[in-house]
Each structure stands twice: as structure tokens, then as C-alpha cells.
Amino acid sequence: MMPLLTADQEDALRELINIGVGRAAGMLNEMTSSRIRLHVPWLRVIEAGDLGPFVEGERAQLSAVKMDFGGPFSGMAALIFPTESAAILVSHLTGESSDAPDIDALRAVTLTEIGNIVVNCVLGSIMNILQRQVSYSLPRYSEGTLSSVICSSVADPSDRVLLVRTRFCLEELQLEGDIVLILEVGSLDLLCTGIESMAN
Amino acid sequence: METDPERLKILDMVPIGLFALDPDLIIRYWNRTLERWTGLSRTEMIGHPVGERYPHLLELRYAGRLEEVFRLGTPAVFSSQLHPYVIPITLPGGCLQCQNVTVTAIQGIGAPQGALVAIEDVTELVARVASYKEMRDRALVEVDHRRRGEAELRRRNQELSVLHTVTTIITSSGSLCDRLTTVLDHLLSFLEFEAGFVHLFYHADGGTGLRVQRGLPDGVSETLQELVSRRNSPGGEMFDDRVVYAEERGDLHEAIRQAGYTAFARIPLIAGETVVGILSVMTAREHAFDVGERRLLGSIGMELGAAVRKGALEAQLQDAYEQANLYLDILTHDVNNTITGISGYAELMAQQIVLPDQQDSLAELQRGIAKAAEIIRNVSTIRQIHELQLALRPIRLDDLVRGEAAVFSHARIVIEVPPLEVLADELLGEVFTNLIGNSLKFGGDGVTVWVRARAGDGVIECSVEDDGPGIPDREKPDLFKRFQSGVRDRSGQGLGLYITRSLIDRYGGICRVDDRVPGRPEEGAAVRFMLPQLSCRMELTGRAELLVQDTTGGEEGLDT
Numbered sequence: 001m002m003p004l005l006t007a008d009q010e011d012a013l014r015e016l017i018n019i020g021v022g023r024a025a026g027m028l029n030e031m032t033s034s035r036i037r038l039h040v041p042w043l044r045v046i047e048a049g050d051l052g053p054f055v056e057g058e059r060a061q062l063s064a065v066k067m068d069f070g071g072p073f074s075g076m077a078a079l080i081f082p083t084e085s086a087a088i089l090v091s092h093l094t095g096e097s098s099d100a101p102d103i104d105a106l107r108a109v110t111l112t113e114i115g116n117i118v119v120n121c122v123l124g125s126i127m128n129i130l131q132r133q134v135s136y137s138l139p140r141y142s143e144g145t146l147s148s149v150i151c152s153s154v155a156d157p158s159d160r161v162l163l164v165r166t167r168f169c170l171e172e173l174q175l176e177g178d179i180v181l182i183l184e185v186g187s188l189d190l191l192c193t194g195i196e197s198m199a200n
Numbered sequence: 201m202e203t204d205p206e207r208l209k210i211l212d213m214v215p216i217g218l219f220a221l222d223p224d225l226i227i228r229y230w231n232r233t234l235e236r237w238t239g240l241s242r243t244e245m246i247g248h249p250v251g252e253r254y255p256h257l258l259e260l261r262y263a264g265r266l267e268e269v270f271r272l273g274t275p276a277v278f279s280s281q282l283h284p285y286v287i288p289i290t291l292p293g294g295c296l297q298c299q300n301v302t303v304t305a306i307q308g309i310g311a312p313q314g315a316l317v318a319i320e321d322v323t324e325l326v327a328r329v330a331s332y333k334e335m336r337d338r339a340l341v342e343v344d345h346r347r348r349g350e351a352e353l354r355r356r357n358q359e360l361s362v363l364h365t366v367t368t369i370i371t372s373s374g375s376l377c378d379r380l381t382t383v384l385d386h387l388l389s390f391l392e393f394e395a396g397f398v399h400l401f402y403h404a405d406g407g408t409g410l411r412v413q414r415g416l417p418d419g420v421s422e423t424l425q426e427l428v429s430r431r432n433s434p435g436g437e438m439f440d441d442r443v444v445y446a447e448e449r450g451d452l453h454e455a456i457r458q459a460g461y462t463a464f465a466r467i468p469l470i471a472g473e474t475v476v477g478i479l480s481v482m483t484a485r486e487h488a489f490d491v492g493e494r495r496l497l498g499s500i501g502m503e504l505g506a507a508v509r510k511g512a513l514e515a516q517l518q519d520a521y522e523q524a525n526l527y528l529d530i531l532t533h534d535v536n537n538t539i540t541g542i543s544g545y546a547e548l549m550a551q552q553i554v555l556p557d558q559q560d561s562l563a564e565l566q567r568g569i570a571k572a573a574e575i576i577r578n579v580s581t582i583r584q585i586h587e588l589q590l591a592l593r594p595i596r597l598d599d600l601v602r603g604e605a606a607v608f609s610h611a612r613i614v615i616e617v618p619p620l621e622v623l624a625d626e627l628l629g630e631v632f633t634n635l636i637g638n639s640l641k642f643g644g645d646g647v648t649v650w651v652r653a654r655a656g657d658g659v660i661e662c663s664v665e666d667d668g669p670g671i672p673d674r675e676k677p678d679l680f681k682r683f684q685s686g687v688r689d690r691s692g693q694g695l696g697l698y699i700t701r702s703l704i705d706r707y708g709g710i711c712r713v714d715d716r717v718p719g720r721p722e723e724g725a726a727v728r729f730m731l732p733q734l735s736c737r738m739e740l741t742g743r744a745e746l747l748v749q750d751t752t753g754g755e756e757g758l759d760t
């Protein structure tokens with residue numbers, strides 16, 4: 001299958017998103033007493049139907065913070081963790097002593113804030129190059145399998161999905177989460193145009 | 201941005217604190233809920249920079265997020281766990297309200313023209329979640345305690361099971377060497393260790409250094425044996441009498457370390473206060489001996505020590521038994537031969553002596569010889585009773601009685617025994633020899649002895665009676681007590697009734713001392729006993745019963 005982005009476009013996009021997650025890490029550090037670093041080891045543009053093997057892996061139970069955006073650049077953005085990793089992340093950031101693996105109502109809001117910060121920063125980086133006005137829904141938390149947390153937002157399995165693997169490094173702890181951008185028709189082209197104009 | 205209070209009146213009705221900011225962070229709206237929560241009226245708040253009253257909102261952690269809202273139009277969420285508050289609100293109890301806050305952009309033309317801040321009071325939710333967490337943590341602790349308790353119980357059961365198995369093995373029959381080997385195998389299997397040995401300092405067979413081993417390479421085995429032999433000398437401390445658990449390579453003796461073992465235990469085998477040997481187990485994998493294993497090994501050390509001591513005592517007992525048998529052989533063979541010789545010479549002398557005084561002395565001599573012969577015969581019979589396990593077989597009672605009576609050639613013996621068969625062995629004749637002999641001995645000159653038998657209900661009822669002076673009622677209960685516990689007179693004489701009772705017990709019968717004429721002791725004694733009839737043998741219960749008629753005519757049971 002032909003890649004949906006050229007290598008140059010992919011590099012430029014990774015740089016753009018790295019700036020976003022770098023800002024997100026700065027904000028999280030400012031808000032908490034943690035020393036958190038965020039990396040983007042890789043990103044891919046794939047079809048929504050191919051998302052499963054990348055995100056789900058062996059982990060059936062996922063926690064996701066999702067935010068819809070609409071306008072000329074539209075779709076859905078989500079930060080997804082295995083629920084167990086999400087619980088560990090929240091415990092570390094809040095300094096909770098409990099190592100319970102579940103996400104209660106309070107932890108869900110905390111995770112929503114973390115997802116909100118990360119997704120905002122990534123979308124902010126993208127919007128900087130697109131120069132378009134976009135409206136956003138409030139972020140919301142959901143838990144379940146990949147199909148229940150993401151696939152309801154996918155109109156067509158051939159929808160383009162920008163998948164960004166993010167690595168959260170908290171001192172000795174390393175957790176991986178995925179930023180998933182499901183782009184509606186035309187939005188990927190808009191993104192490619194924006195990347196090209198940034199490069200020029 | 202719409203700020204008309206009339207048009208925004210509906211926002212006063214919601215139980216959520218709401219206020220609006222313009223891009224310069226000036227407060228443009230302040231709803232009734234916030235007025236109620238803060239005690240600050242909208243008149244006091246609207247038109248003032250939010251930083252005047254709440255300077256913390258100018259910090260980067262808040263201002264940076266608000267700036268994004270105004271620049272990009274993205275929403276912002278402030279959770280209660282990461283932010284103690286956005287607007288500090290003191291509750292009636294003095295605590296601060298816990299808040300979840302969302303900030304959404306109020307879109308204008310081009311860029312957002314304002315931001316609406318919605319504050320949700322989640323104090324109650326925080327309290328409930330905290331309470332739930334506390335309850336859950338408590339439950340988890342209880343579950344953990346229970347799990348640990350169950351694990352401990354399982355481990356103790358396992359230990360007990362191993363100890364029980366070891367005890368069963370060590371107390372079973374078989375050679376000590378075989379038993380120790382089986383125990384060692386079982387222990388190594390339980391611990392999942394590869395090698396071990398048991399070394400005894402005192403061996404039950406009289407030698408020293410019995411050794412059983414499993415899994416030790418040849419070179420290591422010899423080195424360890426040498427170290428054990430030098431245990432009380434310099435350099436042999438590794439195998440002295442102490443308990444040792446070595447769990448680090450640095451703690452191990454070089455010989456063991458070089459063989460690749462990383463954990464080692466040495467347990468003394470203790471009998472009383474004496475160390476009779478050592479048990480050692482070792483493994484090449486990392487292992488820390490926990491409390492349960494140490495307890496188990498200690499118990500096994502005690503069990504094996506006791507077993508070794510018991511083995512030694514049993515060997516001593518066997519030695520003593522063999523010595524006693526040797527003496528008995530001398531008595532029953534050599535002394536008996538000597539008595540026979542003396543008896544022959546006495547017979548010769550009787551033919552040569554004519555003077556009355558000499559005849560009296562000779563008669564005394566012959567009685568002495570007879571007593572000595574009786575002692576030898578009694579001891580020999582008792583030995584046979586204890587040692588020989590002869591199979592019971594049919595015996596013609598009338599033939600047997602006649603044969604025994606013939607020994608007393610000068611006595612008056614009336615035999616009234618029909619042709620009957622009983623289940624007995626070759627020692628049955630001793631019963632009649634002893635009883636007839638007693639009657640003749642104690643019946644006086646001219647005594648008549650009757651030997652009678654008749655078939656009863658599944659048994660043969662026998663009696664040996666005489667018309668001698670009889671046995672007073674007060675003496676009857678003690679007649680069978682010779683050789684019993686507490687009776688100090690243990691000479692070889694007067695054992696006839698004891699032997700009689702022992703034999704009748706052996707055949708599953710019962711016997712008693714009686715009067716020949718019931719109620720008239722002075723008219724002679726009778727010993728009556730029952731033997732199992734061939735066609736209907738009494739069950740052997742292993743417990744015999746003696747029946748002795750008392751002076752009132754009742755019966756008294758004596759435990760044997």
C-alpha cells in the first residue's frame with residue numbers, strides 16, 4: 001500500500017507534533033511536581049480499519065480521552081492508554097498512594113485533564129500551520145475495547161487516521177499512549193497542504 | 201460577548217458556578233451560584249480583572265491554559281485532583297470546596313471573544329470516593345491477610361505432611377540405612393534440592409560413620425566426609441554440632457561452593473542432649489530458608505536423632521536378648537545333662553546303700569535332683585511359650601493324657617477321658633504334667649488323682665482333681681500370680697500353674713482353681729479348664745480370663 005504521507009511530510013509532521021507534546025509536558029510539569037517528559041517515537045497515517053493491531057495489541061481494556069473538532073479541519077482526537085497504564089499515570093501525577101488499577105470518577109476527570117492538555121497542544125501545533133478556525137467539543141473520558149472507545153467515531157473504515165505513539169517518561173517509569181486523530185474527508189489533504197506550505 | 205443579565209438569567213438557575221472572562225481576563229459575568237458560594241456579588245466582581253481577587257489564576261498553570269482557550273478556542277479542563285481549586289470557596293465546615301472546572305471558548309468573529317468558566321462542586325463526590333477507597337483498601341488488606349493466612353496454613357499443612365511422612369518412614373521396619381535414605385529422598389524432593397547426606401556419629405550396628413547420600417559428586421562426597429570426620433578439629437567447624445543455614449555463596453565452605461551449590465543447611469540429629477549425627481541438604485539454585493523450612497528441618501533433625509537412638513537401644517536390647525538366650529541354652533542343655541548324670545549316679549547309689557540313715561540322705565538328694573530338673577523344665581517351657589509360635593493342630597486328648605500320666609509310674613491316677621480331639625500344640629502335655637505333678641506334690645502320701653474330660657458346648661471341659669488336703673479359699677486368688685508384675689519371688693519352682701494358665705490362654709481357653717467337692721475345700725483341689733473343641737474352636741481374642749471361685753461361690757475375673 002502506498003504511504004499516505006511522503007517521508008518528508010512525515011518528518012515535518014513529527015517535528016510539529018513533537019513541539020506540541022513538548023508544550024504539553026511543560027504544562028504537566030508546571031501543574032504537578034512530577035518531572036515528566038513526552039516523546040514521539042513514531043507516527044503513521046493509516047486507514048481507520050487498520051488501527052486495531054497498532055493500538056490494541058494484547059491490551060483489551062483501554063482508557064481514552066476524546067475530543068471532537070469541527071470546521072474546515074474536522075474529526076476526532078483521542079489520547080488512548082491501556083487502562084492499567086492510565087491508572088499508574090494518574091497515581092504518579094497526583095501522588096496517590098493507592099496502586100488500585102481502576103479509574104474512579106475523580107481519576108477519570110484527572111485523566112480527562114491530562115488528555116485535554118496533550119490533545120490541545122498537538123491540535124494547537126497543527127492549527128498553527130493550518131490557520132483555520134476550528135470549534136471543539138469538551139473532552140470526555142471513556143473506557144472499553146478499541147471498538148467501543150474509538151470505532152463509534154469512525155464513519156468509514158477507510159477514514160484516514162493519524163496515529164502518533166507518545167511515550168510518557170516519569171522518572172524511572174515509562175508508559176506508552178497513543179494519540180489518534182481521525183480525520184474526516186478532505187482534512188488530511190488540508191493537513192498535507194499545510195505541511196507543504198510550512199516546508200516552503 | 202453577551203453580558204446582558206436579563207438574557208443570561210437562566211444561568212443563575214443552574215447549580216454550577218459560572219463566570220465569563222474576556223481576553224484581558226476581566227470578569228464579564230458572575231452568576232448567582234457563585235454569589236452564593238463566594239459571598240461576592242456580581243456588582244463587586246464584574247468589570248474587575250480576575251487577578252485582583254484571585255491572583256493565582258495569573259500563574260502559568262492557569263494563565264497558560266486560559267491563553268490557549270483564547271488563542272485556539274480549545275476547551276480546558278481543571279480536575280480536582282491536580283488543582284485544589286480555581287475559585288477558592290470555603291464550605292460551612294471550614295473546608296475548601298473541591299471543584300472540577302471546564303473552560304470553553306465563547307466564539308466571536310475570527311478569534312474567541314471570551315471564555316466561560318464552569319465550576320462543578322464535587323466535594324461530596326470526593327468524600328464518597330475517599331470513603332470508598334478507604335473501604336476498598338481495608339477490604340484489600342483483609343483479603344491480603346486472609347490470603348497470607350491461607351498460604352501460611354497451606355505451608356504448615358505441607359510441613360506437617362512431610363514431617364508425618366518422615367516419621368512414618370523412620371519408624372517403619374527395615375534397616376536404618378534404608379530408612380534414612382528414603383527420608384533423605386523425600387526431604388530433597390520436598391525442598392526441590394539436588395543433593396544431601398546423613399552422617400551418623402554413632403551407628404546402631406555398633407560401628408560409626410554410617411552415611412547415606414544423594415546427588416553428591418564423588419569428589420565432593422569424599423571431601424565432605426573428611427570434613428565431617430574432622431568436625432571437632434580446626435578446619436572442620438562447618439560440620440560441628442550447630443545448626444547452619446548458608447544462603448549466600450560467601451557463607452559456603454569452599455568445597456561446597458566449588459561444587460556449584462549456593463544454598464546449604466546443616467542440621468544436627470539430636471537424641472536427648474546428644475548429637476548423634478548430621479543432616480545436610482544443598483542446592484545449586486538461589487534459595488533462602490524460610491521460617492517454615494527451618495522449623496521443619498529442625499523437627500526432622502529431632503525425629504532422625506530419636507530414631508537413631510532408638511535403633512541403638514534396640515541393638516543393645518537384641519544383644520541382651522541373645523546373651524540371655526545363651527544362658528538359657530546353657531541351663532536347659534548343659535545343666536540338664538549334668539542333672540541327668542547325677543540322677544543316674546543316685547540310682548546306682550540306691551542299689552548299694554542299705555543303712556536307713558544313708559537311704560534318707562539319698563532320698564533327700566533325689567528330691568533335690570527332681571526339683572532342679574523341674575526348674576529347668578519350667579524355664580524351658582516358659583521360653584518355648586514366649587518364643588515358639590507353633591501352629592495349632594488336632595491332638596487326641598485321651599492319648600496325650602495317658603502318655604503324660606505314664607511319667608508318674610508310682611502314682612494312683614484315674615483317667616476318665618473319652619476319645620476327643622482338641623486344637624492345641626505339642627506343649628499341651630505340659631498342662632497335664634504340671635497339674636498332675638502339683639496334685640502328687642501337695643496331695644500327700646496315698647493321694648489319688650483324677651484326670652477327667654468331657655465334650656461341652658463347643659468346648660472340651662477338663663479337670664485334674666485330687667483328694668489331698670485341698671486349697672483354702674483365701675489362697676485360690678493368688679495361685680496364678682507367680683511371675684506377675686510386683687511379685688518378687690521369681691524362683692524357677694512353683695511355676696506349674698503359671699505355665700498352665702499361659703498355655704490355656706494360648707489355646708483360647710479358660711481355667712480356674714476349684715474344690716473337688718464344691719464348697720468343701722478340705723476334700724481336695726480341682727483345676728478345671730476348657731479347651732476349644734476341634735469342630736468348634738473358640739475365637740482367640742488375645743485376652744484370657746481366669747475364673748477363680750471365691751468363698752461365697754461367685755466368680756472373680758483377674759486381668760492378665
